Amino acid sequence: MTPSDREQQVLDRIERARRRRAEVKEERITLAHGAGGKATRTLVDALFLEAFRNPRLEPLGDAAELEIGCSRLALTTDSFVVTPLFFPGGDIGHLAVNGTVNDLAVSGARPLYLTAGFILEEGLPVADLVRITESMRAAADAAGITIVTGDTKVVQRGKGDGCYVNTAGIGVVEHAWRLGMDGVRPGDAVIVSGPIGDHGVTIMLARGDLGIEAENLVSDTAPLHDVVDALLLATPGVRIMRDATRGGVATVLNEIARAANVAVVVDEDAVPVRQEVRGAAELLGIDPLYVACEGRFVAVVDAAEADRAIDVLRDHPLGAHAAVIGRVAADPAGLVLLKTGFGGTRICDVLVGDPLPRIC
Template structure:
């Protein structure tokens, strides 16, 4: 490593160690993109005010003890545009996203709530279509929607329909998963091609003039997670669904939480040709594009082959791949080994290249 590279790494480490700050005076779209601006907002505003031992790990769910055993609890809001897109809609996205946030903790999802903010003038037929999609998704995931709420705002104030879902699940296995558990040498796996959802939604808006045969990957991952944990009852360190900010941002979060580095091999990352082509035209990296039916798994090296076989044996993991490993490099630094043999920093998402995709 030459002097210039050492200086770059030193600046990156200082930036990562800095206390989160919100530099903007007003909220921007970047604050909802799942990248650095989101992390700064959460750390400087919400974590600062709400700090407690359940919130502080900043996982996709909180795990806590109750009389019934260990429970997982999560909540999320969905503001996708357009509401209907190839492969799904805001309804199944809302159910699957909440199911997946529970599943990656190792929990069995049980019950969901659903709150709707509807705009005056929104077609009842479209609402029925959304509700039907939610019912089908809940049935496929084996969960029930047991409570909810409905609000209506004035015409022009709500963009049709927003949905917030919360969910609770039970941890029946003696397993503790979390980003802080990752270790140097662990293998990094993805359960399938990345970027399908974000690019599909972006193209569905029809304002880019790009046509491609793509469908969202939205799907419930609890069955896939069960298959993985059944096959590897020990050795799975961390699971994350790669939604806002994509695989790259997830790996930065994991590396930062565990104090290790990570390295990804570009040629090992599964990306559909249509996604790669559209991403090149849009000037974005598929590793930063949201998925809604893909997970990232960090697994102890000795269990990686078994974990990969378990993922590939499930329909949702048929194209799973080992894409890299955790390293003993600088804390929180994620590197991409390019197809041309070079190396570049794979940093947390900055800005919002694909707004309103989940």
Template sequence: MAERGITERSAEWAEAVVREHAHVERASREDQVLERIERVRRRKARLREDNITLAHGAGGKATQTLIEAVFLEAFRNPLLEPLGDSALLGVGGASLAFTTDSYVVSPLFFPGGDIGDLAVNGTVNDLAVSGAVPMFLSAGFILEEGFPVEDLRRIVASMKDAAERAGVRIVTGDTKVVQRGKADGCYVNTAGVGLVGRPPPGPVRPGDAVLVSGPIGEHGTTVMLARGELDIEADLRSDTAALNGMIASLLETCGDSVRWMRDATRGGVATVLNEVAVDAGVAVVMDEDAVPVRPEVRGACELLGIDPLYVACEGRMVAIVDSSVADAALEAVRAHPHGAGAAVIGRIKEDPPGLVLLRTAFGGTRIVDLLVGDPLPRIC
């Protein structure tokens, strides 16, 4: 009897040793992986391709490399280096935000919007998430020979309506026409100027809450299905909208407790959270169950093998706020029509710095890295 008890205790001890060894070995492997990731990120960006590919415009790793290795390398200056949605400028005692963007969506008209209101809303949002009050926009058009004038009128009317809703004015512009076959009907470039009336927010800190203003992935999924190349039907509309009113309410309610804001366009929520994780040297930990995704979007993405976290939004903001005001921030955003589906989706942690993690519905955790390749069609 005593001998059997000793044997059982020995077996239990051996199992405990094996478990501890496995835990240490697993932790060691995780440390090695994290160290490799950090080494790669510390390397100077280098463009390895000889020619531009579609992946360079997808908003993921290839885009980041192109920007850092070519454009930032050539144009580097203190105003550009933050690589924010807008440059923050001091002009004659005033603080201004200045942004520009180009829109090449296909198809030009899709459920819930078109390239015109997309261009206005996107530019307004880039200014608003920078803490500015959007004021003036420019509009440049590259038109293909043979493009229907009636379609151009529709686009221009859509831009006019979107600008009125956002409270901005289109004050200058340009038009170019290229030969048939040299463009995809119509491209639009916009630039915007806004007035910054508040000091830059404090740094992102561990413990801060991560908030998204509504269900994600609706714009990108809508555009993918509108192309007609996929045999999938879903009742979806783009979320394209100007968010400056909602953002103004959030800032009025929470003030300096709003640490950081970004609209989740190319590359989706995953991309913008990777940017803040690297820039602030923190970890972003999301809860999968907390991320709002409409069933239609989730179903379409599952059929296509696409993660909604990487799908573009055009009317959704990601904000990081002090945890003490998380409830108030959520209430302020939900009070606006464009923020009715807002949710707190995660928290800022200290470790592992520079990474975005997702706690899955199955109880595990996975790294949400920048988008690799070009799995999506042109959507903005």
């Protein structure tokens, strides 16, 4: 694909911006710093990576890979601040378990043990906390992971928002081959495991912000370890997987494009999106590609293995609507291009602001 002069200017500008040393220009933290997009990336690069720099942190994957004794382990953490705490299809407890389970699963690890840290706001109904812990137990049972240690803190009324939950998870990396960005090749197929954006739109509707209802729409929160395992066992062609949470599929694809130094070319019409999600996203003025999922993942797969991968995924309830949505190309390296239904092509960059705060 040879860009026009005008396109080339845009590409050059993006490239220059990306090469700049990361620097947080704001004096104060904004919601965008937690959105998973450009501001989050800058914060991570300029602050956290700068302060903590070490080879295990540097890949910034969904989980860190560690060798301890004779085992290869994966370690990951996530905090959950979703509002409302309860929503169709799940609650903060489900998310807190599944989110960490999924970060382990897409790293090729079998989830083993989980920690649970609660920050409770004074005044939280104890009945709500009971519901949340019961959800966590059910989600942990479903994922075959054991909650082995925890912590509880309480902050004064007005210094929290009901309940925040942090989980950290350990898994054992059992798949002998190595998943990694360095395996991604031009020509590879890009797959999503199901319809995108269900979780994010469900949360927005649950808040009542849109003034509409969608009876059949529920969060897609689910543990991905089993469907991922089926895929990894069926084909050695999987290069890398990422679960598409904050920032949605578009953000994951941009991370892949940058980290593997390739282009990702997406066929917009091939992306599975439920009608309700498409409609609500239009009202929100946001592309469903940027809306969070909590039970979907993106996989880059050897093109020769793509059909087999799709077959295996579609045999699993959590992959019933899996689809090839695009392919990896050599140029323009580092960018995601979207081929629209009308025959056009546009750059699909990461978002600058936070259109959907506190979605997870």
